[in-house]
Amino acid sequence: MVHHMIIGSGPAAMNAIETIREIDGGNSKITLISDEPAYSRMVLPYYLAQQIPEKQIYTADDAYFDQLKVDRYIGQKVAKVDPTQKSVTLADGQKLTFDNLLIATGASPAPLAIPGADLPGVFPLWTIAHTEAVLQATAGKSAPEVAFIGAGFIGFIVLNAMYKRGWKLHVVEIADHVLPRMLDKESASLVETWLKNKGVGLHLGTSVQSIADHHGRKRLQLANGQTVDADVVIVATGIKPNTDLVQGSGIVVDQGIIVNDRMQTNVANVYAAGDVAQGPNLLGDRTEIHAIQPTAVDHGRIAGANMAGQTVRYPGSLSMNILDVCGLQCASFGRWNDPSAQAMTITNPDRPLYRKLLWTQDQITGAIFVGQSSDVGMLNDLGMVKGIIQTKTSFGPWKEFVRDNPFDIRRPYIALQVAKKLVEATLLGRPAKPRQYRFQNKQPGPQITQPQAHQHFVTNKQ
Numbered sequence: 001m002v003h004h005m006i007i008g009s010g011p012a013a014m015n016a017i018e019t020i021r022e023i024d025g026g027n028s029k030i031t032l033i034s035d036e037p038a039y040s041r042m043v044l045p046y047y048l049a050q051q052i053p054e055k056q057i058y059t060a061d062d063a064y065f066d067q068l069k070v071d072r073y074i075g076q077k078v079a080k081v082d083p084t085q086k087s088v089t090l091a092d093g094q095k096l097t098f099d100n101l102l103i104a105t106g107a108s109p110a111p112l113a114i115p116g117a118d119l120p121g122v123f124p125l126w127t128i129a130h131t132e133a134v135l136q137a138t139a140g141k142s143a144p145e146v147a148f149i150g151a152g153f154i155g156f157i158v159l160n161a162m163y164k165r166g167w168k169l170h171v172v173e174i175a176d177h178v179l180p181r182m183l184d185k186e187s188a189s190l191v192e193t194w195l196k197n198k199g200v201g202l203h204l205g206t207s208v209q210s211i212a213d214h215h216g217r218k219r220l221q222l223a224n225g226q227t228v229d230a231d232v233v234i235v236a237t238g239i240k241p242n243t244d245l246v247q248g249s250g251i252v253v254d255q256g257i258i259v260n261d262r263m264q265t266n267v268a269n270v271y272a273a274g275d276v277a278q279g280p281n282l283l284g285d286r287t288e289i290h291a292i293q294p295t296a297v298d299h300g301r302i303a304g305a306n307m308a309g310q311t312v313r314y315p316g317s318l319s320m321n322i323l324d325v326c327g328l329q330c331a332s333f334g335r336w337n338d339p340s341a342q343a344m345t346i347t348n349p350d351r352p353l354y355r356k357l358l359w360t361q362d363q364i365t366g367a368i369f370v371g372q373s374s375d376v377g378m379l380n381d382l383g384m385v386k387g388i389i390q391t392k393t394s395f396g397p398w399k400e401f402v403r404d405n406p407f408d409i410r411r412p413y414i415a416l417q418v419a420k421k422l423v424e425a426t427l428l429g430r431p432a433k434p435r436q437y438r439f440q441n442k443q444p445g446p447q448i449t450q451p452q453a454h455q456h457f458v459t460n461k462q
């Protein structure tokens with residue numbers, strides 16, 4: 001019987017396991033090793049905002065793992081991978097062997113090398129343990145003051161959760177604008193005005209030099225001479241893929257573990273998936289780490305299918321970030337920052353509203369959206385634009401139409417049959433199935449019958 005070993009229990013690992021079982025029906029041995037229980041990090045902000053109970057963070061329990069016939073080493077860390085011996089060594093010295101290995105170890109917060117970064121009350125927010133620590137440090141305070149180091153995607157997701165709770169917030173960012181890896185300077189300026197109006201303190205273009213205890217709170221010393229005081233400090237300065245375990249193993253690592261379109265590393269029976277894997281990119285030849293949940297899920301499913309003996313190739317991941325910043329919706333897709341692309345931009349800072357489409361010849365290859373959700377007429381084509389990029393649809397004469405009618409994406413979307421292409425494009429050659437595990441066995445609401453209008457979008461009526 002083939003023995004599949006999986007390291008990690010995040011979305012990449014769970015999707016790989018579920019895919020293997022879907023294909024082999026239990027006819028293999030699966031061993032899972034993870035230093036944390038199976039859960040979804042992207043749900044942590046909802047727990048922090050107290051919108052869900054702690055139990056709802058988890059993506060599997062013992063009964064579910066038993067049903068999938070998975071042997072578990074939860075709470076154990078893999079220290080070393082040896083592809084020649086087909087073995088892994090755990091931190092406690094145990095050695096286990098495998099036929100196929102999946103490394104789905106994700107990433108960790110990048111360490112911050114400044115004095116005071118290790119003080120109590122200074123946290124990253126990446127794990128359940130970090131979330132619990134922040135909840136504990138702020139317990140009993142009606143409106144704790146929090147300082148963020150870093151104004152990136154993850155930092156802002158956490159910031160939004162704290163905003164919902166009415167906490168007082170400050171942000172220090174070394175770049176000259178917020179969300180530097182998601183928005184251009186012009187769209188970011190709309191977000192900055194919005195945040196200032198919401199009472200969030202912004203310190204841009206400067207760095208934190210040190211953190212010190214100050215009258216029972218924390219004091220951040222900034223490079224521009226200013227100081228920021230807070231009860232708690234959140235460090236959100238980026239992530240580092242967890243590749244230590246393959247050091248010296250011969251498995252090739254660049255920023256992450258390099259994988260091909262079957263999620264194989266340079267060693268054929270060793271796969272990598274999710275935040276740790278540097279894989280194919282939908283919009284170019286370069287391999288990239290996108291470090292988002294949809295990519296981890298896709299990677300896991302592709303790795304699982306190939307480990308189970310199929311040959312399934314991944315078209316590549318699409319960079320996408322969608323964010324609620326204290327009520328202002330922000331999104332960017334694909335090559336949103338491509339200086340060689342032709343840009344079509346609409347902006348109204350007073351509303352505020354910003355939309356930028358980036359064209360490579362007659363294809364949209366990147367986009368940025370900023371606006372309020374009540375501005376639905378301006379934002380409801382966000383999903384359509386994402387689908388257009390994903391399907392690499394050529395616009396032909398419709399490009400001129402969009403130039404003349406920049407708010408009417410719907411017409412070319414229908415005419416070019418983008419929805420049909422999306423419906424037909426499946427990762428594993430069949431529609432995805434719903435997960436079996438649900439918190440307290442809760443099922444989605446009654447099945448919605450598709451209204452007739454749906455047919456107009458997804459069928460070809462020539």
Ligand SMILES: Cc1cc2nc3c(=O)[nH]c(=O)nc-3n(C[C@H](O)[C@H](O)[C@H](O)COP(=O)(O)OP(=O)(O)OC[C@H]3O[C@@H](n4cnc5c(N)ncnc54)[C@H](O)[C@@H]3O)c2cc1C
Nearest residue numbers: 008010011012034035042078105106274275291292293296
């Ligand atoms: C607060 C927060 C909010 C987020 N929000 C979003 C969002 O809105 N949208 C989005 O797309 N993405 C979001 N993300 C990112 C998303 O969660 C990650 O992209 C995703 O979790 C990656 O999945 P993964 O399976 O690759 O890794 P992970 O989920 O990180 O899982 C890796 C697993 O490997 C284990 N592990 C690591 N090293 C070892 C070892 N040596 N031995 C044993 N086990 C090991 C870890 O403990 C962990 O269980 C968010 C992340 C955070 C932290």
